Each structure stands twice: as structure tokens, then as C-alpha cells.
Amino acid sequence: MRKSCLLLSVFLMSYLSCFAMGNKRTPKLFGRIVGNTSWVDHDTGEKFVIEKPWKDGHVFEGILSPDGKSFAIDYGVGPIEKTKRHELRILDVQTKEETKIWENKYPFRYSWSPDSQFVIAAGIGNHFGYVIVHLKSEKIWKIDFKRSIINGYGNPRWSQSGRKVIFIAESNNPQRSNALFEVDLNGMNFKSVVDLPPTTSQEVLSPNEKLIACSRPDDNLWIFDIETKKLTQVAKTRQFESFPFWSPDSQWVGAQMTTNFQGPYDYYLWYLPTGKKRILHIPYSTFTFQWWTPLTEPPVDCVKIVEEMLGEGLPLSELE
Structure with a gap:
């Protein structure tokens, strides 16, 4: 009798374990997958695109x-x-109305503040660092970097706390590898947060700021x-x-699968807890896809934080 109970217990444990593993399903896609000035909303099924007669150029990003x-x-004037x-x-x-902030010979590297009141960008003016632009007042603040510390630097990430900027840049270490910085x-x-392995490229920090997706010379997707x-x-x-x-x-x-360089393009989405993937078929290529969801709580007041930490800004017209 005792042996039968033991066998039954082992059977139930094995069954429940298999059941739990089988129930670890890959969830449905959610939110908007945004590319350039269009999106597909996986919650509502909406397909949205802003089509304007941009006759003199194209939307780069x-x-x-x-x-x-x-x-x-980032609007590119002239053919691609x-x-x-x-x-x-x-x-x-x-309204589809546009406001020009700045122009430059090279592509911009930029992002939004958590409260959507500012844009922070590199490539504005002739200085080494980022520029914060308050869109309503067109006031600007500069964050200057020392060339002795870093070389080229990538897209800025305005932290969710509203007080820091996080970005990836090329270090002046012996390997000249990239590193994650914050200021x-x-x-x-x-300061440097962490050095990345040599030969990484196209690095993108995860929203929870714990992982970095990147490419390597084998052209495969890696997670650091x-x-x-x-x-x-x-x-x-x-x-x-x-x-x-x-x-x-x-x-x-x-990531974009670029076996066919002429398009259309397949985008693979991997759910990391299970390793399962979904495939999106997109008729065009873009350098930056964005996975967007609506705000679930009020963001930090970046206007107040900028005023506290940076004081009065300068008119955008004074930037050289």
C-alpha cells in the first residue's frame, strides 16, 4: 500500500510538472509596432500611416x-x-503639421523625455555632446562631453527618473570597445556602467535597463x-x-531578417522566457523599430526637473 502511494505521488508530481511546462505559453503580441511614421496596433488591429507629399526627401527615422x-x-532632404x-x-x-528644430549634414541621434515635453539629441550644433530642446518654448540646454573619455556616442536614453541620460559610446580603453555610460x-x-564585449554593434538597451541587444561579426542577434x-x-x-x-x-x-535586401522584410520577434518566435512581414526597412504602449501612470515632470537641475535655458537660435 505504501509503495502504491509513493508511485502515485511520483506520477502526480511528474504530471503536474509537465502540465506546468506545457502551460508556459508564448503570449500574444500587444501594443504598437512603430516604424518611421506608421504603426500596426496589435491590441486594436489598427494600421496607421502618415502619408504626406514629401517631395523633396524622405523620412530617415x-x-x-x-x-x-x-x-x-529625422528627415533626409534629397533621395535616399x-x-x-x-x-x-x-x-x-x-494635424500632420511639422516643426523644424535643426538641420545637420549627418543623421541625428535622439529620443524623447518621459513626459514628451523635450527631445534630447546629438548632432545639433558644433559641440561634442547632447542638446536638450524644450519643444514649447524652444529653449535649449547643452550636455558637453570630454573627447578624452569617449569617442563616438549613440542614441541617448532619458532615464525614467527624469534625472539621467543613458547611452552607449566607444570607450577610450585599449580595446576601443563600446560601453554603457550614464550622466x-x-x-x-x-561614469561608465559596464564595458561591452569587443566587436559588438547596433546595441540597444532594454526598457528595464538590464539587458542589451546587439549584433556581432557573425551578423546574429545577441543579448548581453x-x-x-x-x-x-x-x-x-x-x-x-x-x-x-x-x-x-x-x-x-x-530584429530584421535581411536575407533579401530588396524587401519585403521579415521581422522576427523572440519571447525570451520560452525562446519562441513570431514573424512580422513588413514591406519596408527602417533603422529603428519602436514597440510602443500607452502610459499606464503619469510620467515624471521633466519640466520641473530641468528647471531644478539646469536652470534657465538659451534660445534655440543662439546655438551654433
Whole structure:
């Protein structure tokens, strides 16, 4: 009798274990997958695109604001193959009206503040660092960097606390590898958070600021864990896995499959807890895909934080 009870217990434990593993399902896609000035909403099924008669150029890149009301776009003047200059513009989703912020010979690197009131960008003016632009007042503040510390630097991430800027840059270490840096809005407390393995590129920090998606010379997608410093390959697809992007909950990572360089393009989305993937068929390529969801709580007041940490700004017209 005791032996029968033991066997029954083992059977039930095995059954429940298998049942639990089988129930670890890959969830449905959610939110908006945004590319340039269009999106597909997986919650509502909406397919949205802003079609304007941009006769003198093209949208090089577009990023939707956290409140969903505006795009910050890098507009390339001239054909894609022979872009004459780049213009940083704000495009209203509803009215389709555009406001030009600045123009530059090279592409901009930029992002939004958590409260959608500012854009922070590199490539504005002739200085080494970032510029914060308050869109309503057109006031600006500069964050200058020392060339002795870093070389080139990538897209800035305005922290959710509203007080720091996080970015990836090329270190002046012997390996000249990239590293994750952070700095206060006022330019103080500049520090390296972690060095990345040599030969990484196209690095994108996860929303929870714990992981970095990147590419390597094998053209595959890799994940770097900031705490453990472990580098893990996501999948071996035998394709070029480019332009990685994250879901808002940091559970999904995506990349463009570029076997066919003429398009249409397949975008693979991997759910990291299970390793399962979804495939999106997109008729065009973009350097920056954005996975966007509506704000669930009020963001920090970046206007108040900037006033506290940086004081009165300068008119945009005074920037050289």
C-alpha cells in the first residue's frame, strides 16, 4: 500500500510538472509596432500611416512620443542614395503639421523625455555632446562631453527618473570597445556602467535597463546581461539579424531578417522566457523599430526637473 502511494505521488508530481511546462505559453503580441511614421496596433488591429507629399526627401527615422501625440523624425532632404542634409522635425500625429528644430549634414541621434515635453539629441550644433530642446518654448540646454573619455556616442536614453541620460559610446580603453555610460542632466557624475564585449554593434538597451541587444561579426542577434556580463546568442537563423528592438516589458526582442535586401522584410520577434518566435512581414526597412504602449501612470515632470537641475535655458537660435 505504501509503495502504491509513493508511485502515485511520483506520477502526480511528474504530471503536474509537465502540465506546468506545457502551460508556459508564448503570449500574444500587444501594443504598437512603430516604424518611421506608421504603426500596426496589435491590441486594436489598427494600421496607421502618415502619408504626406514629401517631395523633396524622405523620412530617415521616426520615433513616437510617450504620449502618442507626436513623432520626432529625422528627415533626409534629397533621395535616399544622395541625401543632402538631415532635418530634425516634430510631426503632429493628428494635424500632420511639422516643426523644424535643426538641420545637420549627418543623421541625428535622439529620443524623447518621459513626459514628451523635450527631445534630447546629438548632432545639433558644433559641440561634442547632447542638446536638450524644450519643444514649447524652444529653449535649449547643452550636455558637453570630454573627447578624452569617449569617442563616438549613440542614441541617448532619458532615464525614467527624469534625472539621467543613458547611452552607449566607444570607450577610450585599449580595446576601443563600446560601453554603457550614464550622466546627470547637468553633465555631472559622468561614469561608465559596464564595458561591452569587443566587436559588438547596433546595441540597444532594454526598457528595464538590464539587458542589451546587439549584433556581432557573425551578423546574429545577441543579448548581453549587464549584471552577469554574460553574452548569449538568441537564435541561429543563418540570416543577417539587424536593427534590434525591445518590447516595453523587456520580455521580447526583435530584429530584421535581411536575407533579401530588396524587401519585403521579415521581422522576427523572440519571447525570451520560452525562446519562441513570431514573424512580422513588413514591406519596408527602417533603422529603428519602436514597440510602443500607452502610459499606464503619469510620467515624471521633466519640466520641473530641468528647471531644478539646469536652470534657465538659451534660445534655440543662439546655438551654433
